[in-house]
Amino acid sequence: AAQDVTIPIIVKDTTSFYWQIVLAGARKAGKDLGVNVPELGAQSEADINGQISILENAVAGGPAAVVISPTEFKALGQPITEAAKSVKIIGIDSAADSDAFTSFLTTDNVQGGRVAADGLAEAIKAQYGAAEGEVALITSLPGVGSLDQRAQGFKEQLAAKYPGLKLVADKVADGQATTGLNIMTDLITANPNLRGVFASNLIMAQGAGQAIAENTMQDKIKLIGFDSDDKLVKFLTDGVIAGLVVQDPYRMGYDGIKTALAASKGESVEKFVDTGANLVTKANMGDEKIAALLNPKLD
């Protein structure tokens, strides 16, 4: 009978590894709790209209509750308020301009940007003796809320805590690893004194990491990435990358469904949960908790 309960989860972009981990967590929760969990999502984090349509369709299906990660703060506000009139809405990962959420499980992306800044400063200090020098930022796509927040947190933290670190380039790519790679190689060429880079998502970290490996610059340029997969973990092990900011997408998915089920039954749930952002370096990657984050169980 519990299988009749449907709780769809809507992510920002089904074509990215990060969101696949979220979905994996949700899938597991569905199995554990006996809930039917349709896995929905747009095909790009920039496709706001697509996500609105998916939300509309999901609500039309008459689910018990909906778990959603809004792609854009303002744009999803009204549709979510609208949807909340008929079902309970649980937000994960990012916020939206609506107070109709029953519960929220988020990583603070601004905080993630700050963690990245800290990690970069530390790595530069370890190499050069002081948190000083030129740094750069590579963003995967323009107009994506979470990426903008990471950039914001990163820049704020630099300004507030590390006046010695000068942001010399703030590049926006087109979502392609190759573009990230090309931007990184050109940054290396154009800025011989570059000491650090923050590549603020998985794909950019892969591209930038490859550029550093190609040019064997790992001792000169410290790279901080965001999120992880085995490619980046290998880079980390090999010392190509100085650190990764890692969230807990699996838990977000799992707890999202769990909370939604509870809420749909009328149980009271916590309004805000911070699932945290951690800096992973070569030094701490062996820790049990971190290792679990780096190798989420996907099936």
Added chain:
Amino acid sequence: MTASIPDATTLGRPRGTSGVPILELRGLEKRYVGTHALKPATLAFEAGEIHAIVGENGAGKSTLIKLLTGVIPRTSGEIFWEGRPVGLATPHEAIDLGINAVHQEVVLCRHLTVAANMFLGEETSRFGLLQHRAMVREAQRTLDDLGFDLPAHVLLGDLTIGQQQLIAAARAATRGTRFLIFDEPTAYLTRREAAQLFALIRRLEAEGVTIVYISHRMEEVFELATRVSILRDGTLVGTRRIGETDEADLIALMINRSIEQIYHKDKYTPGKPILETRGLSGPGFEDVSITVREGEIVGLYGLIGAGRSEFVTTVFGRHKRTAGEVLWDGRPVTIRSEAEAIELGIALAPESRRDQGLCLNLPVGLNLNLPVYTKLAPTGLISARQEAERADRQIAGLRIKTPGRATLASSLSGGNQQKIVIGKWLNHGAKLFIFDEPTVGVDVGTKAEIYRLFSELLSKGAGIILISSYLPEVYELADTLHVFRRGRLVSSHGYHAATHEDILTRAIGV
């Protein structure tokens, strides 16, 4: 007034008949890059006359027409309409004056209906909405009135080229036209359609429309025209009243030499059969049995749509046969593709140079060599030298008027394009040559040359199938003449064994 200006080239403009010439050119000139297409020409068209223009391929006839209709800009010179200078920079301007033309290549819209084409640019509408039905009715009335047996509501693309040409003529005739130009209108018409066209022209003449008529067919010129102007190499070499000249005179003026005999024919004793069809059927024709022997010209005559082109293209492997047999050198063969036909030794010069014959935006040289690359480059790699040599040989041999082999085929005059269509097969070493309307738009001089080439091919033991809708041509050249009607072979005749009238009767089928 402009009438007092003396004129060197026109031979005494007839005065008094209708006063001021309706259209007058003074020093009109057109240069293309590398070609002086029309050298300064001065000429006056009298109101109400039928003025023929003749000249070799590439002499500049179409160029002159395009200048008069605002299709291309002129390099220099002046044009006067009823004594007033006019710009004629756009087709619109020409149409507003009442100047219309039926251009050499049919230029209408295949995707629109006949009625839509006839009204294109002059649609009738009420409150901004098109009067579809009224226009179809009106177009149909016009067609019926002209005696053209054509429907107005079908898509133009569904008609044959000849029928499209008639529509183009009907359309030009009904637009408040005062000055109407026909650029080789009969090239794609059968005799019957040509007769319809002539009736239309006569009627327009009676209504006082001035007509300019371009043709390579001398008898048409003599049948219709009141005066005739001759162009040679872009120069206007003279104007004659029709009563004061004859065919030989015009030809001499056109090509600067005389031709004693256009239809050149040598008789060879036919050898072994090359190709035989037995009860062959396919799309558009049924149960056709013919034999082509070495040294023989087999002519196929018929009205438009009689199925001759379909028959030969099926033999050539373009369409699938549905019944019957093809024998090659006495052995039954199945020809599945054009490449297989060529491999056997068949060459086909198709009827429509624009749609089937030429790659217009490619160089002349490539067009000439296209069927022989398998021979020029057996390994796949091309020898640039051989390629060039062969192209140049063809250009020289056929006297194709072009700046060089690298020139694009589209910039050649219509007749010269036709020479490429034929020429690309001549040195191909085929045994059987199929020429479908080979002399469409070709000038008399070249025609004579082409017929001489036929003889040469025959002397080497080849056989020829000649399709022509121009009866004198097949009549004079064919050793055996087959008449087609509605997809069937209705009669066969030996050389000069039947009269013109006999053959026509068979083709029309009383």
Added chain:
Amino acid sequence: MTDVTNKARGLPKGRLNILFGLTLFALLLLLWVILGFATNSFWTGNNISNLLRQGSMTAILAIGQTFVIITGGIDLSVGAIVGFTSVIVSLFLQWGLPIWAAVVLTLLFGVAIGLFHGFGIVRMGLPPFIITLATLTSLRGIGLLITNGATISITNDEFTAFSRANFLGVPSLFWMVIMVAVPAYILLNHSRWGRYLFAVGSNAEAARLSGVNVPRIIYMAYVLSALFASFVGLLLAARIGIGNATQAEGWELQAIASSVIGGTSLFGAIGSVHGPLLGAFILATINNGANLLNVNSFWQRIVTGVLIIVIVYFDQLRRRRG
């Protein structure tokens, strides 16, 4: 494009267009019936409203695109125009302009872009593919520059409420489709300019020789396409409540696909208004159905690709037989 695929052109078609329209409509109904059986939620009023809303924007783009394709051209910029004008209108509203003024000014931007395309094609002799590709690239850049890569929020609730409103039980977005389609239909089939669009696509030289002002017709087609795209930009801005230059990525291909599924020929001179409408709603139905059936979104892509091939193939077959 290649002539090989082109044989269908020469054969009689006559009234077949209408018939074909009907067949596509039958296909759409068939999809709906199947989905009605396969899911409980398809035939709910809510879902039908959703479906109508979801297909609306592509439908309007596809109609504009069809005008361009009929002339034998293509407009790759429509997606970028949508994103760009969503930014423009948000900006105007942020400045406090009244809605009508913001709307009119934004549409004027659309017209200007269309004029630019016409200019590039007619005066500069650029291939439509290239000039609209260039506009695509540049417009996204300009939009990003204006917003500095961020989004502009629209605080004017009256403006955003519009996209969710219903009128006579039908979503206002779908009314907008009707508002565009009806004049478009009259223009294409019952006015001389429509006739000239076909004539230019069929044989521009013949049209010119008949006294048709070919450049003006080309301008018209591209202006309409860009105007419709900017109109969609308005609708999108109202729907998502923000202006963002990177929105509507790839919508140009969706619009072209809708148009072609609806029977428009990329060689020009063949097309209708109802065709692209049906095409757009078929695509929307595929997506909607896949969501309702909980089909993996990766499978959705595969299915869409396959369906495009199947539908266009049967269209070709039918025409060839016709």
Added chain:
Amino acid sequence: MTDVTNKARGLPKGRLNILFGLTLFALLLLLWVILGFATNSFWTGNNISNLLRQGSMTAILAIGQTFVIITGGIDLSVGAIVGFTSVIVSLFLQWGLPIWAAVVLTLLFGVAIGLFHGFGIVRMGLPPFIITLATLTSLRGIGLLITNGATISITNDEFTAFSRANFLGVPSLFWMVIMVAVPAYILLNHSRWGRYLFAVGSNAEAARLSGVNVPRIIYMAYVLSALFASFVGLLLAARIGIGNATQAEGWELQAIASSVIGGTSLFGAIGSVHGPLLGAFILATINNGANLLNVNSFWQRIVTGVLIIVIVYFDQLRRRRG
């Protein structure tokens, strides 16, 4: 597309192609000289290596695309093929296949895709735009399905080392361009199949009646394009060390743009091998230069769009005068 833009075709060109190639080359050199003055780092060996690497993949795609465009078609699927084959080869390597086997199998996938395109166009009578658009959509879906939206890491260092290697001081990626371009040049200009490509693009019916096996030539063009794309997929996988189905998005438009900048006519029958090469490296130089000059990436898009218009415009002018 529209005939209006098409006047240029009728005019004689002769040797102008070569001249035009030279002029594009001059433009490229000019850009290089300017960048040499504007930045300190442009003329460093390292940067030139980077530049050559950056332009390489688009260049190879553009050559394949050119073959297709010469026949009068278009191949929208090349970007998707690159992404898809990067997944395929990663998978093969993950299974532990030796490099040569993984490479050969992946290229065979490319050939199969090209054959499918040929089949769709020749046998099913689909417009090239539609069949390749459908493949684009479906291939991305299949790739995502295989990887479940993730990336496959390539742990075979020998394979990834290749993209970083140099030979005679020139990046191996650029050697790959040469390896593709030289046979492509011979095929296009010195073999009869090259002549046939042009003939089919100019008038398929005339080519057919001259004994050209038109379907085979169409198959050839699409197979080459897809083969080159799958080759680029290999290079991409080697370069970024992962297989990911969403990579190379939009590269089809880049390839087409490179080809057209290089003088290829979208109406068919006009094109070369050196043109798209130069086009690709001009685009790469614009991006590289903008990065070195630290130009805002939004401006980069605008500049790219404007430059495309300017370059193609002057190309048209030159031809028209010619």
